[in-house]
Amino acid sequence: MQKLFCFCTLAISRPYNLLAQDLAKDLEKYSPGTLLIVYTDLPHYFKEHSNVIACRHSQKGVRCCWNDKRFAIKKALSMFDSAICIDADTRIIGYVPEDMEFLPGITVYEHLHILDFFKNKEKKASNTLNRLSNKMNLSIKDVRWVQENLFVITKDEGKETEFIEQWDKVARYLDFRGVYGDGNSIGFAAAKAGWSIQEGRLNKLLAVRQHSYISRSLKKSILKRLKNVLAFSYRFNKELLVTLNDFKFYY
Structure with a gap:
């Protein structure tokens, strides 16, 4: 039976490419026949992985x-009904259920009202989020921060296209104003697409997932920092x- 989902x-x-290689190996072992779509600046890293579609990508943010x-999600949805978006610094440590099905829209395992997520952070961020909700004709009360x-x-009958398009606009708007984190953009885009946040269907997957949060410990060299400034x-x-x-x- 053809699978309805892939990972991306x-x-x-x-x-991160090395970590994604490990993720690919895990999926090959614990979810045979499941594709992993990787948007990467180093696609040649995955030439030996038959379960990977590696798409060349340079940072846009x-x-x-x-x-x-x-x-990566847009590419995945062009091929499958569902795109399971997972961080590259994740390991799969057990068999992924074959029968996972998801309702149309967005499914998460954690979310908060977006102003609750920012309540202990800069007031400037909250003001930016309120202005954005007004520009998008949304009530800030309807916007969630998404893990x-x-x-x-x-x-979801084309709403996924609207979601991606709104995510593009919101990401750019917040990036220019120093409000970081894709959980914010995802929440706004989902609200604009008219989606309710769905929970409870990721428990089996969470049981076989280990997320390392390695980005918190990675240190950049002076040369890397210089390249980042120029880029x-x-x-x-x-x-x-x-x-x-x-x-x-x-503006």
Whole structure:
């Protein structure tokens, strides 16, 4: 029986590509026949992995690449009904259920009201989120912050396309204002697509998942930091041109 889902992830820089290789090996062992779609700056790392579709990708986010996982999800949904988005620094330690099915829309295992997530952070961020909700004709009360290290997007009569398009706009808007984290963008995009946040269908997958949060411990060399500064300038100017095409929304 053809599977209705695949996994997808984002791997930018050598450490994350190495981690994604381990994830691919885990899926080959514990979920035979399941594809892993990787959006990566080093696609040749996966040439020996028959269960991987490696798509060349360069970072689009101005400061961070987290929101770039939307490209991997879009690719996954062009091939499968459901895209299980998982962080590259994740290991699968047991057999993945073959019969997983997800309701249309977005399925998560953790979410909060977005202002509750930011209540102990800068007030500036909350003000930015309120302004964004007004621009999108949303009530901030309807917007959730979504735990982004594991969630599922399932086709929903075209609403998934609206979701990806809104995620693109929101990610750019928040990135330019220094509000980081794809959980914020995902929440706004889901609300605009008219989706309710669904829970309870990831428990079996959570039972065989180990997330290492390795990004918190990775240190960048001086050379890497210099390259990032130069790349930042390029990405900033490129994305700035996009915002000028929709001046009313972004400014």
